[in-house]
Amino acid sequence: MNETALLIAAMLASGTPLAIAGLGLLINEKVGVLNLGAEGMLLVGAVTGFAVSFHTGSTVLALLAGAGAAAVVAAVFGWLVIWINANQYATGLAVSLFGGGFSAFVGVPYVGQKLAPPVSDALPVLGDIPFIGPALFRQHPMVYLTMLAVLVLGWLFYRTRVGLVLRAVGESPESAHALGYRVRLLRLAAVLAGGALCGVAGAYLSCVYTPLWVEGMVAGRGWIALALTVFATWRPARILLGAYLFGGVTMLQLHLQGLGVEVPSQFLSMLPYAATVVVLVLISRNPMWLRANMPASLGKPFFPGG
Amino acid sequence: MTDQSKRLLLKLASVATVAGATLLAACGKKEEAAPAAPAASAAPASAAKADPLKLGFIYVGPVGDAGWTFAHDSARKAIEAKFGDKIKTTFVEKVPEGPDAERVIRDLVAQGNKVILATSFGYGDAMEKVAKDHPDVYFEHATGFKTGPNLRVYEGRFYEDAYLAGIVAGKMTKTNTLGFVGSFPIPEVMRNLNAYLLGAQSVNPKAKLKVVWVSSWFDPPKETDAATTLLNGGADVLLQNTDSSAVLQAAEKAGKYAFGWDSDMSAYAPKAHLGSAVLNWAVYYEKVVNDVLGKTWKTEDTKWGTKEGMNDFVKIADVVPEDVKKAVETAKAGLKDGSVVVFKGPLVDNTGKEVLAAGAKADDAWNSKVNFFLKGVEGKPPVAK
Numbered sequence: 287m288n289e290t291a292l293l294i295a296a297m298l299a300s301g302t303p304l305a306i307a308g309l310g311l312l313i314n315e316k317v318g319v320l321n322l323g324a325e326g327m328l329l330v331g332a333v334t335g336f337a338v339s340f341h342t343g344s345t346v347l348a349l350l351a352g353a354g355a356a357a358v359v360a361a362v363f364g365w366l367v368i369w370i371n372a373n374q375y376a377t378g379l380a381v382s383l384f385g386g387g388f389s390a391f392v393g394v395p396y397v398g399q400k401l402a403p404p405v406s407d408a409l410p411v412l413g414d415i416p417f418i419g420p421a422l423f424r425q426h427p428m429v430y431l432t433m434l435a436v437l438v439l440g441w442l443f444y445r446t447r448v449g450l451v452l453r454a455v456g457e458s459p460e461s462a463h464a465l466g467y468r469v470r471l472l473r474l475a476a477v478l479a480g481g482a483l484c485g486v487a488g489a490y491l492s493c494v495y496t497p498l499w500v501e502g503m504v505a506g507r508g509w510i511a512l513a514l515t516v517f518a519t520w521r522p523a524r525i526l527l528g529a530y531l532f533g534g535v536t537m538l539q540l541h542l543q544g545l546g547v548e549v550p551s552q553f554l555s556m557l558p559y560a561a562t563v564v565v566l567v568l569i570s571r572n573p574m575w576l577r578a579n580m581p582a583s584l585g586k587p588f589f590p591g592g
Numbered sequence: 593m594t595d596q597s598k599r600l601l602l603k604l605a606s607v608a609t610v611a612g613a614t615l616l617a618a619c620g621k622k623e624e625a626a627p628a629a630p631a632a633s634a635a636p637a638s639a640a641k642a643d644p645l646k647l648g649f650i651y652v653g654p655v656g657d658a659g660w661t662f663a664h665d666s667a668r669k670a671i672e673a674k675f676g677d678k679i680k681t682t683f684v685e686k687v688p689e690g691p692d693a694e695r696v697i698r699d700l701v702a703q704g705n706k707v708i709l710a711t712s713f714g715y716g717d718a719m720e721k722v723a724k725d726h727p728d729v730y731f732e733h734a735t736g737f738k739t740g741p742n743l744r745v746y747e748g749r750f751y752e753d754a755y756l757a758g759i760v761a762g763k764m765t766k767t768n769t770l771g772f773v774g775s776f777p778i779p780e781v782m783r784n785l786n787a788y789l790l791g792a793q794s795v796n797p798k799a800k801l802k803v804v805w806v807s808s809w810f811d812p813p814k815e816t817d818a819a820t821t822l823l824n825g826g827a828d829v830l831l832q833n834t835d836s837s838a839v840l841q842a843a844e845k846a847g848k849y850a851f852g853w854d855s856d857m858s859a860y861a862p863k864a865h866l867g868s869a870v871l872n873w874a875v876y877y878e879k880v881v882n883d884v885l886g887k888t889w890k891t892e893d894t895k896w897g898t899k900e901g902m903n904d905f906v907k908i909a910d911v912v913p914e915d916v917k918k919a920v921e922t923a924k925a926g927l928k929d930g931s932v933v934v935f936k937g938p939l940v941d942n943t944g945k946e947v948l949a950a951g952a953k954a955d956d957a958w959n960s961k962v963n964f965f966l967k968g969v970e971g972k973p974p975v976a977k
Contacts, residue, residue: 400861
């Protein structure tokens, strides 16, 4: 019973960085920008967050700094793909490689450093409820903030005028442009916001989840987050569920091993991507569904004059 | 149209340049000493008497990994300090195990390095190939098994450290359940986890071990997940065979215990850290330099452990009671003089099959075939192909 509660808690914690990065990429993709540089942005966020946490001891500042640094990288990416109209796929991959190399380079002095010891995150009263307490109410505040962010984003995209405009930019940039909206600026704003969230996810990994910095520590979570946006068919709530599912698969597999149940770990590591392929096949078979969900201009450059 | 595609091409090219430059910078070669004098490589070894002996190291990870590669690089610095201007060392870090390795090795040979030290298992094929083409260069391969007239292998006995850690763990556990975060179920790792349990059982017969595999040498968040799983399952003293300090930090957060591996990790988790298994490759690298300078180099398969000073277990924490510290020191002395043997019969695996007969001591052939869990380990080892 208690172990189940701890398993649920671990799933929520390990899904959170995926959810944050996934939401960031969702914002990018909603306006039609595919950001393959996510892995690099997570790494830049992680190293910056770690450095700030190391010098100031503040996790809040670290998360903010991680967001800022990744947003700077996102700004360069945005300028390349939105104004110069560089190929989004190639630029994204370049940013991903750049982020990996850059974070390793500037992170050298921080390898092997340690942060202030973590404090207990248990909420008073709620954390003491049997079963539910250990399962839900002993998490880092970021876990709850991420849940809140999903609600806010869902409301923003589907219930507000701003969201409607952003979606229009992603569906048909030409129409939005004809209506007088500044497509490039809106896209850049979304890219910055998306990059910032990737940075937060990276800083969460290096400062809260696994408080250490070593190069490449994100270990592919940026790519899982990219798969997650497709898996969730570009819906915020599904991103959260998908993140808990993908995070949960890892935890569950390790948990099963601990119980002595044999599941090939390679099979389970493959699951998030296999699930994404299945979803892609399903939504691609149904043109209506695909059109209803996937931003129509995803990955395509926009020429205001053309 | 053509203009457009030209522009796109240009952009692609610039993007590719940026990416390429980044890659180059990331895996760039660092040279410690002054660049090689091109003449040295052309001259025969005997003629270049006054020149320092040049050694080239190839690392699989970054020198800052705080683990495996860090240990090799510390040893490189140690012999440089010891031999002064008699030797000159160069290293190339983050060399992938594969075709690139051969190119890097040939490069180092072309620069006039007379000793090539490759520090990861996967360099074996490349080392064998290049060694055949350069009979005047000495090749040293860590954890390998292929030898030749100018190619030899060396390895540490890491399971001795795991055994010493086990002694501490067996005494410190409250739940009698230990945890082990494994990378891959290869004999080396299987030896370590079994030795960890044997160490614990030598002082606490009730000790049992839970094992979780992460299928990676290095994935800190996943190592954290694995450690959390073990801690949730009741394990309270953890050991890992992965390369980061994540397991130690997970234990620190949970208020439980763990060990450092490959290097002294006490700073990462002041409360959780019970001791660190460290590797001191310098003792072997000293031998290499002496062998080459003294012209006594011959093909060997070196396996050194606690006795030779290659392995050590250090920084035992203050929370560990004096009698346990003494037990570790006694065992360490026993490993040195041969009175303590980690794997000695009778040993039974956890399905009840005898794997080492009563009275028998494990030899290197037995060591290389450890693919089972000893009695007291929970579960079944994954099938290693």
